[in-house]
Amino acid sequence: MFNNLFAQSGRLLRINLKRDRFKMLTWIVVIIGLMIGYASKIGVIYSSQSSVNALMVTLRSPAMIAVLGYVPANVKMTEAILFSSEMLVFMGLFYALASLLLSVNVTRGDEEQGLTELVQAKGVGRQATLMAAFLESVVFNLVMFVLLGVGLQLANMTGSNTNGNWLTAALLSGVGLLFGTSGILTAQVTAEARTASTYTIGLLGLSYLVRMMIDVQNPDYNWWSPLGWIERGAVYYDNNWLPVVYIILAIIVILGAAIFLSARRDVGAGLIATRAGKATSRFLRGPLTTLIKVDAKGFWSWFFGAIIMGLMYGSIFNSITDVLKSNKFMEQMFSDAMKNKASDALLLQFLSTLSVVFVLIGTVRGIVLVNKLDGDAKKGYLEQFLAKPVSRVRIFWTYVGYALVNALMAFAAGIGGLYAGNIAVMGNHPLALKYFTRLFAGYSVTIAVMIALAAVVIAFAPKLKSIAMIYTGVAFVVMYFRSIFKLKDWMVELVPYGWMRDIPVKEIDGTVLLGLLVVAVVLLVVAASGFQRRDQIMN
Amino acid sequence: MADQIVLDVQHLQKKFGKFQALKDINLQVRQGEVVGFIGPNGAGKSTTIRTILGMLKADGGVVKVFGEDAWSQAVQIHQRLAYVPGDVYLWPNFTGGQTIDLLLKMSKQQHSAKTDELIKKFELDPTKKNQTYSKGNRQKIALIAALSCDVDFYIFDEPTSGLDPLNEIIFQAEVVRLKDEGKAILLSSHILSEVEKMGDTIAIIRQGTIIESGSLDEMRHLTRTNVNVSSTGELSTLKDLSGVHQFKLIDDSKNKAEFSVDSDALQAVMQVLTDKGITNIQVAPPTLEDLFMRYYGDTDVEPEVNKHVQ
Numbered sequence: 001m002f003n004n005l006f007a008q009s010g011r012l013l014r015i016n017l018k019r020d021r022f023k024m025l026t027w028i029v030v031i032i033g034l035m036i037g038y039a040s041k042i043g044v045i046y047s048s049q050s051s052v053n054a055l056m057v058t059l060r061s062p063a064m065i066a067v068l069g070y071v072p073a074n075v076k077m078t079e080a081i082l083f084s085s086e087m088l089v090f091m092g093l094f095y096a097l098a099s100l101l102l103s104v105n106v107t108r109g110d111e112e113q114g115l116t117e118l119v120q121a122k123g124v125g126r127q128a129t130l131m132a133a134f135l136e137s138v139v140f141n142l143v144m145f146v147l148l149g150v151g152l153q154l155a156n157m158t159g160s161n162t163n164g165n166w167l168t169a170a171l172l173s174g175v176g177l178l179f180g181t182s183g184i185l186t187a188q189v190t191a192e193a194r195t196a197s198t199y200t201i202g203l204l205g206l207s208y209l210v211r212m213m214i215d216v217q218n219p220d221y222n223w224w225s226p227l228g229w230i231e232r233g234a235v236y237y238d239n240n241w242l243p244v245v246y247i248i249l250a251i252i253v254i255l256g257a258a259i260f261l262s263a264r265r266d267v268g269a270g271l272i273a274t275r276a277g278k279a280t281s282r283f284l285r286g287p288l289t290t291l292i293k294v295d296a297k298g299f300w301s302w303f304f305g306a307i308i309m310g311l312m313y314g315s316i317f318n319s320i321t322d323v324l325k326s327n328k329f330m331e332q333m334f335s336d337a338m339k340n341k342a343s344d345a346l347l348l349q350f351l352s353t354l355s356v357v358f359v360l361i362g363t364v365r366g367i368v369l370v371n372k373l374d375g376d377a378k379k380g381y382l383e384q385f386l387a388k389p390v391s392r393v394r395i396f397w398t399y400v401g402y403a404l405v406n407a408l409m410a411f412a413a414g415i416g417g418l419y420a421g422n423i424a425v426m427g428n429h430p431l432a433l434k435y436f437t438r439l440f441a442g443y444s445v446t447i448a449v450m451i452a453l454a455a456v457v458i459a460f461a462p463k464l465k466s467i468a469m470i471y472t473g474v475a476f477v478v479m480y481f482r483s484i485f486k487l488k489d490w491m492v493e494l495v496p497y498g499w500m501r502d503i504p505v506k507e508i509d510g511t512v513l514l515g516l517l518v519v520a521v522v523l524l525v526v527a528a529s530g531f532q533r534r535d536q537i538m539n
Numbered sequence: 540m541a542d543q544i545v546l547d548v549q550h551l552q553k554k555f556g557k558f559q560a561l562k563d564i565n566l567q568v569r570q571g572e573v574v575g576f577i578g579p580n581g582a583g584k585s586t587t588i589r590t591i592l593g594m595l596k597a598d599g600g601v602v603k604v605f606g607e608d609a610w611s612q613a614v615q616i617h618q619r620l621a622y623v624p625g626d627v628y629l630w631p632n633f634t635g636g637q638t639i640d641l642l643l644k645m646s647k648q649q650h651s652a653k654t655d656e657l658i659k660k661f662e663l664d665p666t667k668k669n670q671t672y673s674k675g676n677r678q679k680i681a682l683i684a685a686l687s688c689d690v691d692f693y694i695f696d697e698p699t700s701g702l703d704p705l706n707e708i709i710f711q712a713e714v715v716r717l718k719d720e721g722k723a724i725l726l727s728s729h730i731l732s733e734v735e736k737m738g739d740t741i742a743i744i745r746q747g748t749i750i751e752s753g754s755l756d757e758m759r760h761l762t763r764t765n766v767n768v769s770s771t772g773e774l775s776t777l778k779d780l781s782g783v784h785q786f787k788l789i790d791d792s793k794n795k796a797e798f799s800v801d802s803d804a805l806q807a808v809m810q811v812l813t814d815k816g817i818t819n820i821q822v823a824p825p826t827l828e829d830l831f832m833r834y835y836g837d838t839d840v841e842p843e844v845n846k847h848v849q
Contacts, residue, residue: 294632294633380624380627389618
C-alpha cells in the first residue's frame with residue numbers, strides 16, 4: 001500500500017532536482033550570499049559604538065519594526081543581535097517565497113503541462129509527485145541550513161554562539177519548508193498553478209502583516225504568525241528552540257492534509273470543480289477584453305490585497321505618534337500646533353520609508369503583466385491573436401498599456417488604503433492628503449520607468465525576462481536599506497525610485513519628474529519598435 | 540480568375556539561431572485549390588505556416604499572400620484568411636461558445652447560422668469551460684470558428700490530429716465545400732490518406748526543403764504502380780526485370796505475386812505478364828503512403844520532435 005502510493009518518489013526527486021538546479025542555485029547564492037556577506041562585514045560597517053547606537057535608533061523606529069521585526073529591549077547589543085534583528089524576519093520571507101514557488105511549480109505547474117499524467121502512467125505511485133515535491137523542498141532547505149550554519153560559524157560575529165548560529169539556520173529553513181509544504185497543500189485545492197501560488201503568497205503576506213501589526217503594538221503576541229516564530233527564537237540571547245518544534249509540528253500537519261486531499265482528487269483537477277458557463281459573451285471582442293477577462297481574478301486580488309495592506313499600515317499610524325503622548329515633558333510644554341507638527345514629522349518619516357513597499361507592489365504587478373506577453377506567446381494564446389487582423393503593435397500596446405494602468409491602480413489602491421487607515425485612526429489630526437497624492441505622483445513615473453524597462457527586455461530578449469524582476473528586488477532593497485547600509489546618493493540613483501527618495505517630505509522636483517517621464521516614453525517606444533520587428537513566436 | 544494565385548512562397552529561408560529551420564521553400568496555392576502540405580514531424584510545416592501568417596520573419600525569399608508581403612501587410616491579409624493552429628490553446632475560464640464568438644469577432648465576422656450548424660454537426664457543448672475540453676474538442680472550437688468565416692484563404696495545420704473518424708469526415712466534407720466555392724486551402728498533415736481525400740496538389744517538405752510538389756496526378760506519374768497478379772505460368776522470373784520492386788510470391792505459390800512497378804517500366808512489364816497467361820490482376824495507383832515511403836522510407840527516418848519537451 002505504502003509502496004504503491006509513494007513508489008519512485010526518489011527517482012522523481014532526482015529528475016526534479018536536476019531540472020530545478022539553476023533556479024535553486026540562484027536562490028541559494030542570493031539568500032546565503034546576502035546573509036553571510038553582511039554577517040562577515042557587519043563589524044566593519046558598524047565599527048564604533050556610536051554608529052551602532054545610531055542604527056538602533058533607526059531599527060527601533062516603527063517603520064523599520066514594521067518591516068524587519070522588533071528589536072529586543074534590555075539586551076546588550078552585539079553584532080550578532082544586531083544582525084538577527086535586522087535580517088531574520090526579512091530573510092524568512094525570502095526563504096518562504098523561494099520554497100513555495102519551487103513546490104507549486106513542481107506540483108501544479110507540472111500537472112498543468114500534462115507531465116504528471118505522463119509520469120503517473122509509468123508505475124509511479126499516486127502520491128509520488130507530491131512526495132517528490134516535498135522532498136525537494138526538504139533538500140533545498142537542508143542545503144540552506146547547512147550553508148548558513150557553517151557560514152555563520154565562519155563569520156564569527158561578536159556575541160554570536162554556535163547554538164544561536166544553528167538555531168538561526170534551523171528557524172529560517174524551517175519557515176522555508178513550512179511555506180513550501182503550504183504551497184503543496186494549496187496546489188491540491190486549486191486547479192491552476194498561478195492560483196495556487198497566489199493563494200500561498202497571500203498566506204505568506206498575511207503572516208507577514210499579522211506579525212507587523214503585533215510587533216508594532218505588542219510583540220508578546222507574535223506567536224500568532226509563523227514569521228513571528230522566527231523572532232520568538234530569541235536568537236543569540238535566549239536561544240529558544242521551542243519555535244523550531246512548532247514549525248516541525250505544523251509541517252507534519254500540513255503535509256498530512258495535503259496527502260489526504262491529494263488522495264481525494266483526480267489528476268489535472270482541483271478540489272474546487274470547474275463549472276459550465278454561458279455560451280456567449282457580449283463583453284469579449286478583442287485582445288484587450290480577452291486580457292481583462294483572463295486577468296479578472298488577478299485584478300481583484302491585487303487591488304484588494306493592496307488596499308488591505310495600505311489599511312493595515314495606515315492603522316498603525318497612531319501607535320507611531322503614541323511616543324508623543326507618553327512624553328510628559330512634551331505633553332505639558334508643547335502647544336497643540338507644535339504637537340501636530342511633531343506628529344506630522346514622525347508620520348512623514350514613517351511614510352517616506354514605507355511607501356517603497358507600495359511602489360514595489362505596483363511595479364511587480366506591472367512587470368508580471370508585461371511578462372505575460374512572452375508567457376502567452378509560449379502558451380499559444382498569442383498565436384490566436386496574431387492570425388487575426390490584429391497588428392503586432394496593437395498587441396504590444398494592449399499588454400503594456402494594461403500593465404501600466406494596473407500597476408498604477410495597485411499602487412493607488414495601496415496609497416488609498418494607507419490614507420483611509422490614517423483618517424480612521426488619527427482622529428482630529430490625520431496626515432494631510434497632499435502628502436499621499438505627492439507620493440503617488442512622484443513614484444508613478446518611477447513605476448512607469450520600471451515597466452518600460454521590462455517591456456524593452458521582453459521586446460529584445462524575452463529569455464532574460466527575469467532581469468526586470470531582479471532589478472526591482474535590488475531597487476527595493478536599495479531604497480529600504482539605504483540608511484542601514486549607508487549607501488551613497490549616486491548608488492541610490494542607480495535605481496529609478498532613488499530619484500524620488502526625498503518625497504513626500506519635500507516637494508517633487510519637476511525637472512526630475514519630467515526627466516523620468518521622458519525616459520519611460522523613450523524606452524516604451526524603443527520596446528514597441530523592437531517587438532514589432534522580431535519573430536512573434538520564439539522557440 | 541479561377542487560377543489566380545493566393546499564396547506564393549519563393550525560396551523561403553528561416554533560421555532560429557544557428558539552426559536552419561527552412562532552407563528552400565517554394566509553395567503556391569491558387570483559388571479553388573486544396574494544397575496538401577506534407578512532411579514528417581519537425582520538417583518545418585508549422586514554421587512555414589507561421590511565416591505565411593507573419594508571426595515569424597523570413598530570413599530570405601518572398602512570401603506573398605493575395606499579392607502582398609506576409610510580414611508587413613499581415614493585418615490586411617488576415618482580414619481575408621482563417622487559420623487553425625496545430626496545437627490549439629484556448630484562454631482558460633472562457634466557454635467554448637465565447638471563444639468561438641471572440642475568434643469570429645476578431646476576424647470581423649458574425650456568429651451565423653453556419654456557426655450554429657457547425658456546432659451541431661461537430662457535437663460541441665459550447666457551455667463548457669475551455670480548460671475542461673479535450674484536445675479534440677479544442678480543435679473543434681478552432682475549426683468551427685475558422686470554417687464559419689467567410690474568407691478567401693484557409694490554413695489548417697494538422698487539423699484532425701485529435702478528431703475522431705466521424706468528425707474527420709465532417710471536416711473533409713467542409714473542405715470540399717470550400718473548394719467548390721472557389722476558396723484556396725492549405726492543409727498541412729502527416730496523415731497522408733487525409734490529404735489524398737481532399738487535395739489536388741501536394742508539396743512534400745523534408746528538413747526545411749520542398750523536395751517534391753505537383754498535382755496528385757503528376758506525382759503519381761513519377762511513382763510506382765502496385766500490381767497483384769495470378770497467372771497460369773510461373774511468375775518468379777519477373778523479379779529480375781528492371782523497374783520491378785518489392786516482388787513477393789503469395790502463399791508460396793508460383794502463380795500468385797505482388798509487386799510494384801515504376802511507371803515508365805509498366806509497358807514492358809505488362810508485355811511479359813501477358814505471355815504468362817493472366818487469370819486475375821489488380822492494379823492500384825500508389826497511395827500517398829507509397830509516395831511518402833519512397834522519400835522517407837528507405838533512408839534515414841527522422842526522429843519525432845516533440846515541441847513541448849523543453
